[in-house]
Amino acid sequence: MSGAANDFGDIDTIVVGGGVVGLSLAYGLKKAGERVLLLDEGDDAYRAARGNFGLVWVQGKGLGCPAYARWTMQSAAAWPAFADELRERTGVDVELSQIGGLTMCLHDDEMAERAAQLTRLRHDLAQAYPVEMWDGAAVRKLIPQTGPDVVGAVWCPLDGHASPLRLLRALLQGYDSLGGRLAAGSRVEAITPRAGGFHVRTTFGTFAAPKVVLAAGLGNRTLAPQVGLTAPVAPNRGQILVTERVQPFLRHPTLYVRQTGEGVLQIGDSKEDAGFDDGTTLAQLSRIAARAVRCFPLLERMNIVRTWGALRVMSPDGLPIYQASTRHPGAFVITCHSGITLAPQHAGALVDWILGGTEPQPLQHFKAERFDGMATH
Amino acid sequence: MAWQRIEDGSDAVPVRLVVEGRPVQARAGDTVAAAMLAVGVAVFRETPVSGAPRAPLCMMGVCFDCLVEVDGRPNVQACMTPVAEGMQICLQHGARRPEGA
Ligand SMILES: Cc1cc2nc3c(=O)[nH]c(=O)nc-3n(C[C@H](O)[C@H](O)[C@H](O)COP(=O)(O)OP(=O)(O)OC[C@H]3O[C@@H](n4cnc5c(N)ncnc54)[C@H](O)[C@@H]3O)c2cc1C
């Protein structure tokens, strides 16, 4: 095996993966004074961070796992300060708005189902949970452009949205301004535990560091076992449409339609098992568009300027995987489905833990052991 | 400098348009963009984000810098739309309205 390009002395932590999870961690680690090297595969990689919907979303999260609802609420609460910090450090406005969001319901049984979920979650949580069921009249009062087919909505005042691409740019610029090193276009091919740390072999040579944090999205699946961890994540495709820019009319984000700071209507999304195919299909796009038009009939006249598909990084139960390797101390795997929502937690609480702080209480629920014995494909 | 037609001596059929409330003479076969440039319209729109002025750039449907409102329909590519008798053309300031015919 070839030697490393550096000695163990000059990098503290290698972060693998430059999506929103890897960048949040790398930025947080750098802020804490670590010497960090970030390795990212490149533009032809699967990159959920560049194709997602941009919601900072609380409602509906944590059904059957109140710890996840709490973790999400903590992150949503940390978002305003996080956005301010990024703006001060980089000048980039991530277009955060957290004035409350809605999930529109088009059928009474959908309302009933969501109401039942809400009751269960509120019971499990045993703490204040400000989510409400609204009837159609209440929804139309807040958003007069709502269509007649909307029978009601789930309202959560903690919900919001941000620009995912501006977030990536702010994190990267922040990381860079702190002196973080990035090797773009460096796919990690193998990681070998060594005395004192890890050798990380990439397309451009091998790097050594005492700590390695795997944040490679779908790439974690094959990387994690090399350092005594597991990450049984699988792709789940979402398709999205965006319109031309129009004057603002929709201040509140909804689960499937939001208007960005620059006036674009972003319309989502599908949940499909399509393997590693991140393309689009007319059938899904037209279904998504039709649902959006029922929510907001004025969308019918708008021009669609772009559509795309992107692959979610899904664990079998949809919850994050946060784990430190016991077999090879110094190795971590960090992956989740809601990387925008959870960015402040990743840059904050998780970084403190990686650097040796106490494990945040909810993390006991997010270990990959919960999948042991479960058949994963 | 204003745009000028190349007079080829042909007797093209005149077509009457209204641009920002002003009667304008065009010729059958013109695109809306060509007709507007020929009568000296220099700024077609302002961009939604920065408000910077824009005029047709490519004249072949690629750049979307020529967007105008045609007969109440916003964000129409002037360079891809043939003129028609009585067409009403308005300039757009900033983003289009969300509603609109
Ligand atoms: C359609 C859709 C809608 C979504 N909507 C939302 C939303 O509204 N709100 C929200 O919070 N989340 C949303 N998400 C989820 C969010 O996008 C993901 O949680 C997040 O992007 C995951 O980030 P990541 O960094 O783990 O993965 P990715 O963004 O996929 O990044 C992984 C990175 O790892 C790199 N990589 C992979 N393998 C290797 C290797 N071997 N070596 C080096 N680098 C490697 C890749 O280059 C890539 O940059 C959505 C996702 C999708 C697909």
Ligand code: FES
């Ligand atoms: S001038 Fe380029 S699209 Fe019309």
